């Protein structure tokens with residue numbers, strides 16, 4: 001198994017939360033009334049509760065695509081040369097801040113990444129710190145996945161982690177409130193969460209895209225956490241670039257012309273993102289940003305809805 005023994009010891013059955021025993025290439029639930037058996041692929045355990053998940057084990061065993069659809073080599077090479085419309089202005093600094101908070105709490109903090117099969121924007125400060133034990137999970141067999149699990153049913157004991165990262169994840173889950181309950185459960189008391197979630201952004205991830213959040217909607221989701229920091233990741237410049245691109249794409253229902261327009265729109269509108277280096281500092285941008293981050297600490301206190309609305313900041 002690709003997971004270190006310290007992490008292996010925190011695994012539980014995603015169906016009933018009983019402990020798991022190694023059974024050759026599989027993991028077996030120790031609860032006789034549950035009796036679930038979980039396969040591994042290339043040493044990666046697939047700990048999915050199939051009754052409740054959109055994803056099934058057979059897809060992973062076949063190594064069929066889930067969230068990330070395959071893109072042809074030519075298109076991938078052209079795309080790699082084109083400018084992007086997005087620019088996460090604050091991610092790297094936010095992860096540095098997250099790391100400093102973690103290291104004040106524990107000598108060797110253990111951090112769960114959900115949606116972590118590919119490296120997230122600005123995550124280098126976490127990944128490159130040998131003192132941090134990262135556990136990278138996803139519902140996709142991407143290059144960094146150590147574990148396949150669905151964030152609605154995290155297969156870990158309560159209070160297993162010092163930190164948790166959910167970057168560009170909560171818009172892709174069916175029930176964000178349940179996912180945040182799971183995040184709360186697996187964090188130690190005082191454990192840290194970093195979430196980065198879109199607000200003004202068009203569909204991406206095809207059929208796996210369900211929800212957007214205003215800044216206060218995002219804050220309410222994490223009401224059982226004390227806020228350490230929050231703000232804009234991608235600002236109104238990125239939101240405008242995406243809107244212009246998707247306006248043009250609306251004329252094309254697939255096909256080669258759509259692919260051409262998609263590429264040309266990146267050349268036409270990429271420069272708009274540079275406004276965000278200035279705009280992320282403006283309160284008015286909180287009304288129109290492309291995405292927000294929240295850095296918080298697991299607390300016993302719950303933020304009331306009155307406190308929530310009093311915390312509005314913006315241009316009005």
Ligand SMILES: [Zn+2]
Pocket residue numbers: 013014015016017018029030031034035036
């Ligand atoms: Zn079980």
